[in-house]
Amino acid sequence: MILLREEQFILKIKVLLFVSISLGFMLFYIVNSPYRLERVKKFLEFQLSLNSEKPHFKSKIITDEKTLAYSEKVYHLSLASDGFTKEQLTQLLNEIDKVFPLNKKRVVAQYIKKKYNKREFIVLIYGLNTKNVSKMRTILEEFLKDSSFKSKKQYFSFKLSGERRVYPYDEFLTPVIGYTHKYVNKNDLTYVKGVEGLEAFYNDARSDVGLNIDFNLQSMQENEVDRMKKNLSVYEVISITIDPITFKVKAFASSNRYNPKNIKREDYQNLNIKAIRYLFEIGKLIEPIDLVIKMQNLKDGYKKFGFYEKSGIDLKYEQTFDNKKLDQNTTQYKINFIQLVKMYAVLYGNGKIASPQIAKQNKELQRISVMSEENAKQLKDKLAGFFPQMKDYKLILDFRDYKRFASIYMKETIFKKQKLLQAYFIIDKVKLSKEEKQSEAAVKK
Secondary structure, eight states, X not given: OHHHHHHHHHHHHHXXXXXXXXHHHHHHHHHTSXXXXXXXXXXXXXXXXXXXXXXXXXXXXXXXXXXXXXXEEEEXXXXXXXXXXXXXXXXXXXXXXXXXXXXXXXXXXXXXXXXXXXXXXXXEEEEEOHHHHHHHHHHHHHHTTSGGGTTSOOOEEEEEEEEEEEOTTTTTTTTTSXXXXXXXXXXXXXXXXXXXXXXXXXXXXXXXXXXXXXXXXXXXXXXXXXXXXXXXXXXXXXXXXXXXXXXXXXXXXXXXXXXXTSOOGGGGGGSSOHHHHOOEXXXXXXXXXXXXXXXXXXXXHHHHTTTTSOOOOXXXXXXXXXXXXXXXXXXXXXXXXXXXXXXXXXXXXXXXXXXXXXXXXXXXXXXXXSSOHHHHHHHHHHHTTSSOEXXXXXXXXXXXXXXXXXXXXXEEEEETTEEEEEEEEEEOOXXXXXXXXXXXXXXXX
C-alpha cells in the first residue's frame, strides 16, 4: 500500500515536469514564430492598458454645445535599451521621424550610453495623445514586419505622462477663461491646475462647467472691442453684457486676448482680469447714487448697492476697497468695474440685485430687492440726461490717476429679443501697481 502511494507521487511529479516542459516549448515557439508581430501588438496594447490609470482631470468648459477647454491624456513612447544595434535603431528613428519629428542624435547618444548597463527605457517621444499613439503603433507594426528584426528582442512602452489642457478656440473668451500651470503628482504624472479666470475658480469642479455666455454674442463683442481699441487708440477695451433681470453674463470680452496654450512675454500684462482687479474712485458718480438713495429713502443704500462687498462674480482674486470706513458724504469710494455694472443693473432691471454669474448654477441665484421695478425705471429715465453722450454710449465715469486713464460707458441693447445691459471699460494708459508686478513675476516663474 505504501509502495502504491510512492508510485502515485512519482507519477504526479513526472506529469508536472512534462506539462512544464511542454509549456516551455510552446512559449519558445510563440516567441520565435511568424506570429511575433501579433505578440508585439498585444504587448503594446497591454502597455497602454497597464498605464491607463489617470489622475483627476479638470472638467470641460462648455458654452452653446461648444467645448472651450478640456483635458486629454498624454503619453510618451519609450524603447528598451537592449533592443537594437546602432544601425537598426537609426533605421527605426528615421521611420518615426517621417511622421513625428524627434531629436535622433539625443536618442542615439542615450541608447549607446545605456546599452551596456542594466536594461532601461529611453524616451523617444513626449506628448502623444490617443490618436498619436494609434499612428505610432501602426508605424511600429509595419517596421517589425521586416525579417531582419524578427529575431530581436524589441520592446516598446507607451506610458501615460498625465494630462494636457486643450483650447480648441485659442484666444476666445480670454482672459476670462484663464490659463493653467503644470504640476507633477506623487506618481510622476503631470496634471494641470487653474491659475486665473474660470480655470482657477472652477479648478475642482467634478462635472462639466456650462457657461451662460452666448457664443455668437461673445464673438461679436470681441470684434467690437478690437475695433474700438483701434479707433480710439487706447491700451485696452473691456466689455461685459449682462441680463439685468437674471444677472447672467452673456458676453465678457477684452481687446487684449492671448492663447492659453502659448503665453508670450507680451501677454503677461493681460493675464489678470482688469475688470475685477482695477479699483477707481467713483468721484462725481456718487451724485446720481446719492440722488437715488435720497429719492428712495434707502436705509443702508450704499450697502444695498454692493459698495461694501465683492461683486460675487465667479472669478478669483477680485479686488475691493474697505468703503465702510468712509464717510457717506465723501466722493472717495473705490470700486471695480463689475461692482459698478452690478449697481447699474438694478436700475436697468427690475430693482433687484444679485451676483453676476458667468457659469450656469445648480440653484437659482438669490436676488435681493433694492427698490420696486417701477421706481427703478423712473430713476433710470431721470438719470438718462445726467451724463454726456458718446454716440449711443452714455459716459458714466471718466477717471484719471497716476496709474491709468480710463472711461466707462453703458448702453441698453437687444439681443435675441432680450433686453441686455452692455458696459464698456476703456483703459487709455497702464502703469502696473506693486501687486500687479508681483503677479506678473509669478507667471514668469
